[in-house]
Amino acid sequence: MYLDFFGLKEAPFNLTPDPRFLYMSRRHREALAALVYGIKESKGFIALTGDIGSGKTTLSRAFLHELNPETTNIALVVNSFLSDLELLQSVNHELGLNYQTESKKALIDSLNEFLLRENGKGKTTILIVDEAQNLSIPVLEQIRMLSNLETEQCKLIQIILIGQPELAAKLQQPEMEQLSQRIMVRAHIGPLNKDELYHYVRHRLSVAGAKINISLTPAAQNRLYHFSHGIPRKINLMCDRALLAAYVAGRLEIDARMMAMAEKELELLSDPHKKNWLPALDFDSKWQVGTMVSAFIFLLAFCVWIGAHWHKAPAENASAPVVQLADATVTKPTPETVAKKPTKPTPTPKQKAITGIALASTPVPALTPAPTPMPQPVQDWTWDDNQVARVQDPELAYTASMLTLARRWGYAFDLERFRPLDKKDVQELNLPRIFQTPQVGLACFESTTPLRSLLFLDLPLVLSVDAPGLQLPPTVALLGTQGETAMVGDPRQGLLKKIPLADLENCCHSIQVIFHDPDRFMGLTIGTETTALPALCTFLESQGAWEGTKPQDGKYDAVVAAAVSRFQEKNKLPVTGCVDGPTAVLITVKRETSERPRLTAAK
Template sequence: MFEGFYGLKEKPFNATPDPKFLFMTPSHREALAHLVFGVQEDKGFLVLTGEVGTGKTTLLNALLRKLDAGSTAVSFIYNSTLSFDEILEYMLKDFGVKAEANTRVQRLVALNAFLIEQRRAGRKSVVIFDEAQNLETSILEQVRLLSNFETPSEKLLQIMLIGQPELKTKLQLPSLRQLKQRIALRCTIHPLSGDEVRDYIRNRLRIAGARDLRLFEDRAVERIAEYAAGIPRVINMVCDHCLVSGYALRKRRIDRAIVDKAVEYLEEGERAPSESRDSRRLVRWVVGTMAASTAAAAAVLTMHSAVGGSIAAPIFEMARAARAWLLP
């Protein structure tokens, strides 16, 4: 919708973790280096933590691109509610193991055989547990036993636990002390600093094809950094709302006032009981601004009738499209 107005080739602040928009801070680079080192050196247990929206998934995607697919087998466990037997099933499937394994013992035997064959061929095996803070303590203890797949000199399976800061707290439990002792590397992704927020926004604008990397004014960036507390996911949400609003207002630059409106909407959205009602509230505000623009344009057209419909058509089309959003 706003891409053409701002000279963009695509939306720069989508919520999906597109690797093309990867922005590496020193914190991200350090964490990535630790994870790559941990896999290459067969360290066994690795832990990565970070607040919601700090870019853990994006970092993992970068890690997977660095690991040679031809020499590294990866199993990614997204569902933290699985039983241990289900985890084993998923691992065997991800690793491409086709064997009759109907019991836990059979699954473990099949997994062990695969890991040994991988190592003989000079390949590595990695299993990644996302949202690991939600894993039951009993499941984590059973996952620990997977690190027993080893030779006298090296671990056959590298195990990554990825989660929110609560994972650190969980790993302090007395019942998980044996697991804690086996963790070889720990790394944390930190929120962005104020300067990093500015660079992050400009980086995404540049990749999206923006001609003006200062599309967001300095005071606007400061407000975004303040509200988002350095969390990339929140930065994306605010910036996306700002571009929609700026487009409706026909503003070539995003100023502090537009950011304040976007923040106000997001704050109301957190408090309101109905998401759909909040969406309509934002659209009503957008439509209101567009209606004002339409009225102003109509006045201009009255004074300059010679231009015909060349100006009115796109403006009234915008208003008509916006009103359509309000329909249930």
Template structure:
């Protein structure tokens, strides 16, 4: 096989989605920040465009993961729907009750009544349209009319349009001027630069398990960029074929000649290089943007950032969501680097939604009499990340909530030992779980809060649950879907629990394991210096701001702190510029560190 020939553990360039290969570049984080900024505006249209395969779906998936739990999403995958079919699909996704087709009712009236009721309960609606360049003028006009559904002080619905570059041209038509005027944020994803293409290829090979020399020589990487135009999906196809061609010829080094032969097979002819389009800011500007907007917008104080003023870590709590158990210690103000042209961003893999793999697993117990109104803090369309340890269910049996609570561990140490087995660790009975785990390279983390940050961490954990008689027990969280959580009890049963019922027993206590980088000491708060700082800088990729050449530019320490701060904002963490355990866990997740993930 190609993988064994090159010393890889898994296929590195599959076009199938695999969260382990996901890496958000600076441009993709910037796009995510624009989307979050637009969401905070609370109405109108948010626009995300990019070339085919540039990573729009990657940004959208991250955006979905960071949505607050009070936002309901209607996802339109078929832009060819007519006005009536579109309205019905929106009503279906938002769970608006409509009469049968033979009983006419204006769907807009039904939708407005539903949205008003949801607004009274503190909820909002977001309508997402993929491949929006295919929308007809009539449908776009109808979507504009939907944005007119308002209360006295707030719009009831917001639109996110995702499409190819021609969507921008379509919206410039005079007939669609009313739609264009309602765009509150927009961003265009450019293709990868030549340097980014090389880093992108190296990243995928590293995640696939490459430990030796890079198989692609520099000229081959340059040729790949030219042939693929910096589009990640095309890069995947070409590199996959090049590895096969090299293995067939018995060569572990891939040069430009092998790349050309592979290109002739997969493309038929060399593909033209694509120019990197310019990113579009959310408001007109006469001067070119010099600050990475994902630092400015996510901090809310864009003017202060452009002026190079100090940025306090308290200015963006709304963007980072309510994450009480994430709260790190507050630090002094962060002096951001002076505004100079941004350097190259880190490459990213373009991923599209796909069903998770099916694997064998223990029996799943479904609670009887489950509530039909289970909490829905995440749309079902969210991307899933599964591992062999957390596989799909095989069978079901009924159980009551009391039986679930009674089946949990009465001692927390037992739950810790079960959790450790998912990491491949064995904690002896009678020992301190965290102390024993530390000897095997695992650190303990404890927190308290809600499900949203647990979704973001995407790792199994121990939950403390309390029954009606205030008896405490512990269960292991294996999965977290849109309406159910999968829990393992002390008897080895996997329990599918509606979130509404879990909320009756769980008070927010959460604990988990994580793998720290080499040199990390237990309890250490990683700043901008020390043994772990280089690891943090490497995971963040090249600086988005070049500090040299500016009289007021800070040193490398402050540059790294600003980059950590921006990373935290883009991932919904409490921003302080210091890489604590939660930030390091997120970096592990993005860089493909082998850790168990939650079943969706």
């Protein structure tokens, strides 16, 4: 019902064990690693337990998808209410063997021949029993006997028991001691924690093909966690009904009220006394209630339709062509990588790869101030029409803003590679170090000087701000200026917001300066040996800062330090004698050796 409204390709919160939707929390990763280890090392017996709805079956299906069918045979038993004879018949049936006999000896002999034959071919045979907590003691004992099928070197069959915590309790019984001792690998899947819950929801929406951002307010997340206790199945039930409530309301954001409605519905379904309120009415009353509900839904849908189409009416009679919302945000893409002087040629696009994250030097349109449109919801880690990297989590705004600045310099990261990463993994990425690799040649340093004092550089900047009144995330990208107005790229809303420069300066507490440093001048100090020294000396000479003989050994000596100090003093920079961040960026600006993005339009 709500798929088209949210731009989904399929239902994101079905209860089927589809391995594509498996969210790998820390506990799930540990459990999967235990399964892989147990099979790879031929441990013989593995037990995987977990609470009801914690994702055991889905994890096991994902594990099966990782196995090579050319080297693995799988016997999957999902009906655990079996006798010991029926278990043997099920195993043989799964492996394509004769199972239509009631002789346990014949069944085991047939299985043993098959296992010896497959072992000779180098193939592994795995028996997986789901819902194993339902197995009776005689059936568990029969499974233990199957583990006796072995050669002198290895086990012929690997057995995985998957069940609820009751399975672990059953294995602790005295009569199960022999079986318990044979279980060499044990793993348990617990509930998701609060942070994982948020990423679980985002993951399932992404897999379902969400092309717009469907967000949960913090209060909604708290209510969801309180109800579900981090159990994926309960999360799915709640979110499915909350999406329906958001659809009826015509909203892309799920709030606590919608979660409360979903919770109430689930309570009615689970409590037979609460859900009998409608049958208690007489026939006429039921008809009246049904009619009122139908009328309300029709009226609500009609209002949503009117709201979505009302703005189109004047445009049909207008003489001027309608400007699309995306077109109002930014000028049409131009061939240049960054804003440039008209006399210089267009740089050739390049393909680059940095530490496993693919980069492409793609065309980036020049910034043109325009009216601020309504935000356009998009999927996390997506480049929007303004070439702003989009995320919804404010804690990821720093990474997104840094990537936005890198794109202004012609390095467009493949954002799809960020989508499967946990928030912690993204936050631990050392982007300044990645930028400074020779493949990229960007340098980065942090400054706490007033924003206005850096505007003369005419470079886009990454700003750390504390501006709840301006409705900005903790980090934004300053992409343009027009007089006393700043154009700010917001990673959450994707807008080029127009903000008074004075307001932005008041709330800015630190600045990341990113610039092109192909010769890697930044960081040079006395004693450093570098092949870039001749280029530095030539630049200092062009600035009238050089005195004395140029070094021939490529070593940054006292003479070079003195020239750098004179350059710093002349340009009112802190005199350090080394090429620190402010000095290196000023060298880049003055050299003009490459095209660069600008805060102001090219003259």
